[in-house]
Amino acid sequence: MEDPHPRVLAAARGGDAGAFEELVRIYQADIWRLCFHLLGSHSLADDVTQDAFVRAFRFLPRYRGDAKFSTWLFSIARNCALDELRRAGRRKRMEGVLEAQPRRQAAEPTLGIEVREAVAELALDLREPLVLIDVMGQSYAEVAEAMQLPLGTIKSRVHRARGLLAHALGDHIRETSNEA
C-alpha cells in the first residue's frame, strides 16, 4: 500500500483537520476491514475504527516516519482491536459476537459470510497473522515486526490458518460460490 503524499502527512501532523480527513478517507476501508476480521462484528468494527483514528490523530505528532505510515496506522488499529477483545473477554461477551444478519444493504456474497465465520472461529494467534496478510496485504516481515514474532512462526501460522479454513469450508467453497 502506498503512503500518503508527504505534504498531506506533514499538514496532518501539524494539526490540519482537512489533511487528517484526507488520511481518514484513504485508510478507513482498510482499517475497518482489519477490525472487522479481528473482531467479527460490523458494529464493533465501526466503533474500533473510530477509536483507532482518534488515537492516531492524537499520536500523529509523535509519528517520526521511521516506519511506513500504513504500518504505523495498522499497528494502532490492531492495538485498539486487541484492547476491545480483552475488554470483551472480561465482559464475557465474545460468545455469539458474530452478528446473524449482515446489515449492509449491498448484497454480501454467501461465500464471504461463510469465510468470515470460519475466520472468526480461528484462535486469535492464527487469525491475527492471517488477517494482516490476506486481508490487509501486509508482508510477512511487517507482520513479524508488528507481532514481535520470528518470521518462520508467521509463515507456519498462516499456513495452519489456511489449512484449518480449507478443512472447515471444504468443498463448500465451490458450491456456495456458484449460487452467490
Next chain:
Amino acid sequence: MRPEIRCDEARVELSARLDGEVDDATARSIDDHLSTCAPCTRHEASLRRIRTALRVQPAQAVPDLTEPIMQRVGVEGPRARRRDEWLGGVRVASIAAAVAALLLVASLPFGGGPPPESAEASEITEEIRAAAQALDTYRASFSIVERGWNEDVGVRRFSARVWFDAPEEFRLQVRDLTTYPDDRWPENDVDLVANARRWWIAEPSTCPSEALPSCAVSEGSEERTVVQRQPFDGTSTLPTDIIVPLETLASSGDFSVLGRETVAGRSTIKVALPYRQAIPLVGALQPGGLWRGFHPLDRVEIWLDDETWFPLRYEVIADASTERSMWAELQGMDDRGGQRLLSVRATSFSEPPLPQKIFDAPVRGIVRSGGFHERPFAETTAWIAPSHLARLRPYKAGVGGGFRTLTYTSGMTWLKVTSSREGAIGAETAEEVKLGDDSFAYYQPATEELKRRVDILGRHSHIQLESNLARSTLLKVASSIDVPGRRIPHTLERDGQRTVVRLDPQVAAHRSAFSATPRYLPSGYQASAALLSKSQAGGRTLTIYYRRKEAEYTGDGIRLTQSPSIKLLAPSAEQSFGVRMRDGSKGRWFPERGELEWIDRGVYRSVTLPSLDLETAVRIAQGLR
C-alpha cells in the same frame, strides 16, 4: 538448495510462496516436490482458493466513517480543504480556466485520484497468471452487440467462436448477424487461424465505415498469410486475452473489484478499468474487420469466472466527460455518456481435447514469410539460455531473419530469447535496470504488439527477451543469462548540429536550472528514461519519459519536454484548445496526440500523454516544481 523436502515442509513453503515470500532456491525445490506429489499439488490448489476467498471481497461493504471520526477528533468549522490545495498550493480550476473551450476544463472532477492498488486486485492478478500457465485447451462461443458503429446502422450483432491449444494454436471465427439497410453494406465476417508454423487472416475488403455505404464495395474478403512464422510473433498476433485476460488484468493490476455476480449460472467477480488498459481484451475478438472505436477513458466492465478466470461477459461503456464527447464529435460519433457501446457474452465454454485439423491454416492472399527455421534446441545458441525459467519448459528453437531464437512456454505463458548482431531498437528511451554487479539491461513495458522486453547488450551480440511474464519475473530470468550487459553510451548522438545524452531519469530534472519535476503523476507511473539534447547554438531540450511498469498499450506513457530555448508556441494547423495556465499565460491542448504545451516563465514545457486525458495533463502541469 536442498535436494528434497518433505510434504509437511513443502506445504508451509507452498503457502508462503502464494504470498511471494520464498526465495528462488526454495521455489525450485517446491516445484521439484510438486512434480512428483499429487496430494501436495491438491493442497496448493486448496490453499490458493482459501487465499482468494479471503482476498477477493467486494469493496462497497465498508462503511464511510469520515463524519463521526472527524466529529470525535473534535475539530469543528469548515470542512476539509481538498487535497489539491496542499498538493499544489493553488486550486486547479484557477490555473486551467479554459479559453476556447471553457466547459472543457470547468467540468473536470478534481480531487481524489485513482485508488491505490488493492489486495483484491493483486490477488486476482496472481490467479490469472496461474490460470494462464495451467491452461491447455479451450473452446468457447460468444455473442457480440455493438452500438454506434455507423449512424445508418444503429446496432450490429455477431457470433464468435474461439479455439485454442496451448501454446500457439489459435482459431477465431466472427460471423456478422446484422440486418443491414441494403446490400451495399459489407458483412463483417472475420477468420483467423494460427498454428506453430503459419498464421492466416481473412477480413472484409472494403472502405472505412465513415465512407459507407456510398463507396464502392469490393467483393469478398482480403486474406493475408504468414508462413515460417517466428514463434510468438507480435505482428501476426494471437489475441489470447479473450481466453484468460492475462495482459489486460495481470499487467495493469490497476482495476477496481466491484463484487460478485452470477453470469449464466457461474459465480463471477466483476471488475472495472478504463478502456486504455483493456485494449488486449476488447481488441481480441476484433483482430481484423471493421469495428467502432473507443475512447481511452471509456469504462470496461468484465465478469470473470472465479474458477477458470475466463471472461464470461464484458462491456464497454461511454465515458460521460466533456472531453470524451468532444472526441466523439471529432470522430463523427453520436455516443451518449453511460451508453453501452459493446456487449460481449460467452454462450458456452469448455476445455476439451481438440483435433489438430481445426488449426489448419490455408496459404492464401498476400503471403509473407517470417523466415523462421526450426532447429533442435541443443544446436541453438545454448549460451543465451537462461538458467532460471520461471516454471516454463523449452518449446521451440530456431534461426532466421538474422536471429537465433529459443522459446519456452507453459499454458498461455511464453518467453522468447533471441540473439542477433543488430543493435537494440528503442533501448535509448528504455529503463536501465541492473542485472548483476556489473551487468545492465534495458527494460520496456508491453505495447499492443510486443510484450515486455529486456535488451542485454553483450560484447558481441544483442540479446532480447520478450515475454508475457510479469516484469519482476522476466528480470529474474534475464539475470540468469550468463552474458554481462554493457551500458548504453552516455552520448547517444553527436554531429555538427546536435548532441544527445542519456541522463539518470531520477535526477535529470534536478540537474538543469530550467527544468521542473512533477509532484503529481497518475498511479503507477515512474521516470524510466531521460534525454538531453544540446544544439550547437546553445539550445537545450530535456525530455523525461514516465511509464507504467508492465504495459503501455497506446503511445509512450507520459513524456515531459522542457526547453528554455523555445520562447513562443509555434503556430499549428492541428486542432487544439486554449487552456489558461497558472500565471495567466495561454497553453494549448492537442486532443489528437494528447499534448498540453505552454510557456512557463520563459521556459517551454509540454506534457504528452496519448492514452490519458487533459485532466491528468493539467494536474501534472500544476504539480511541476
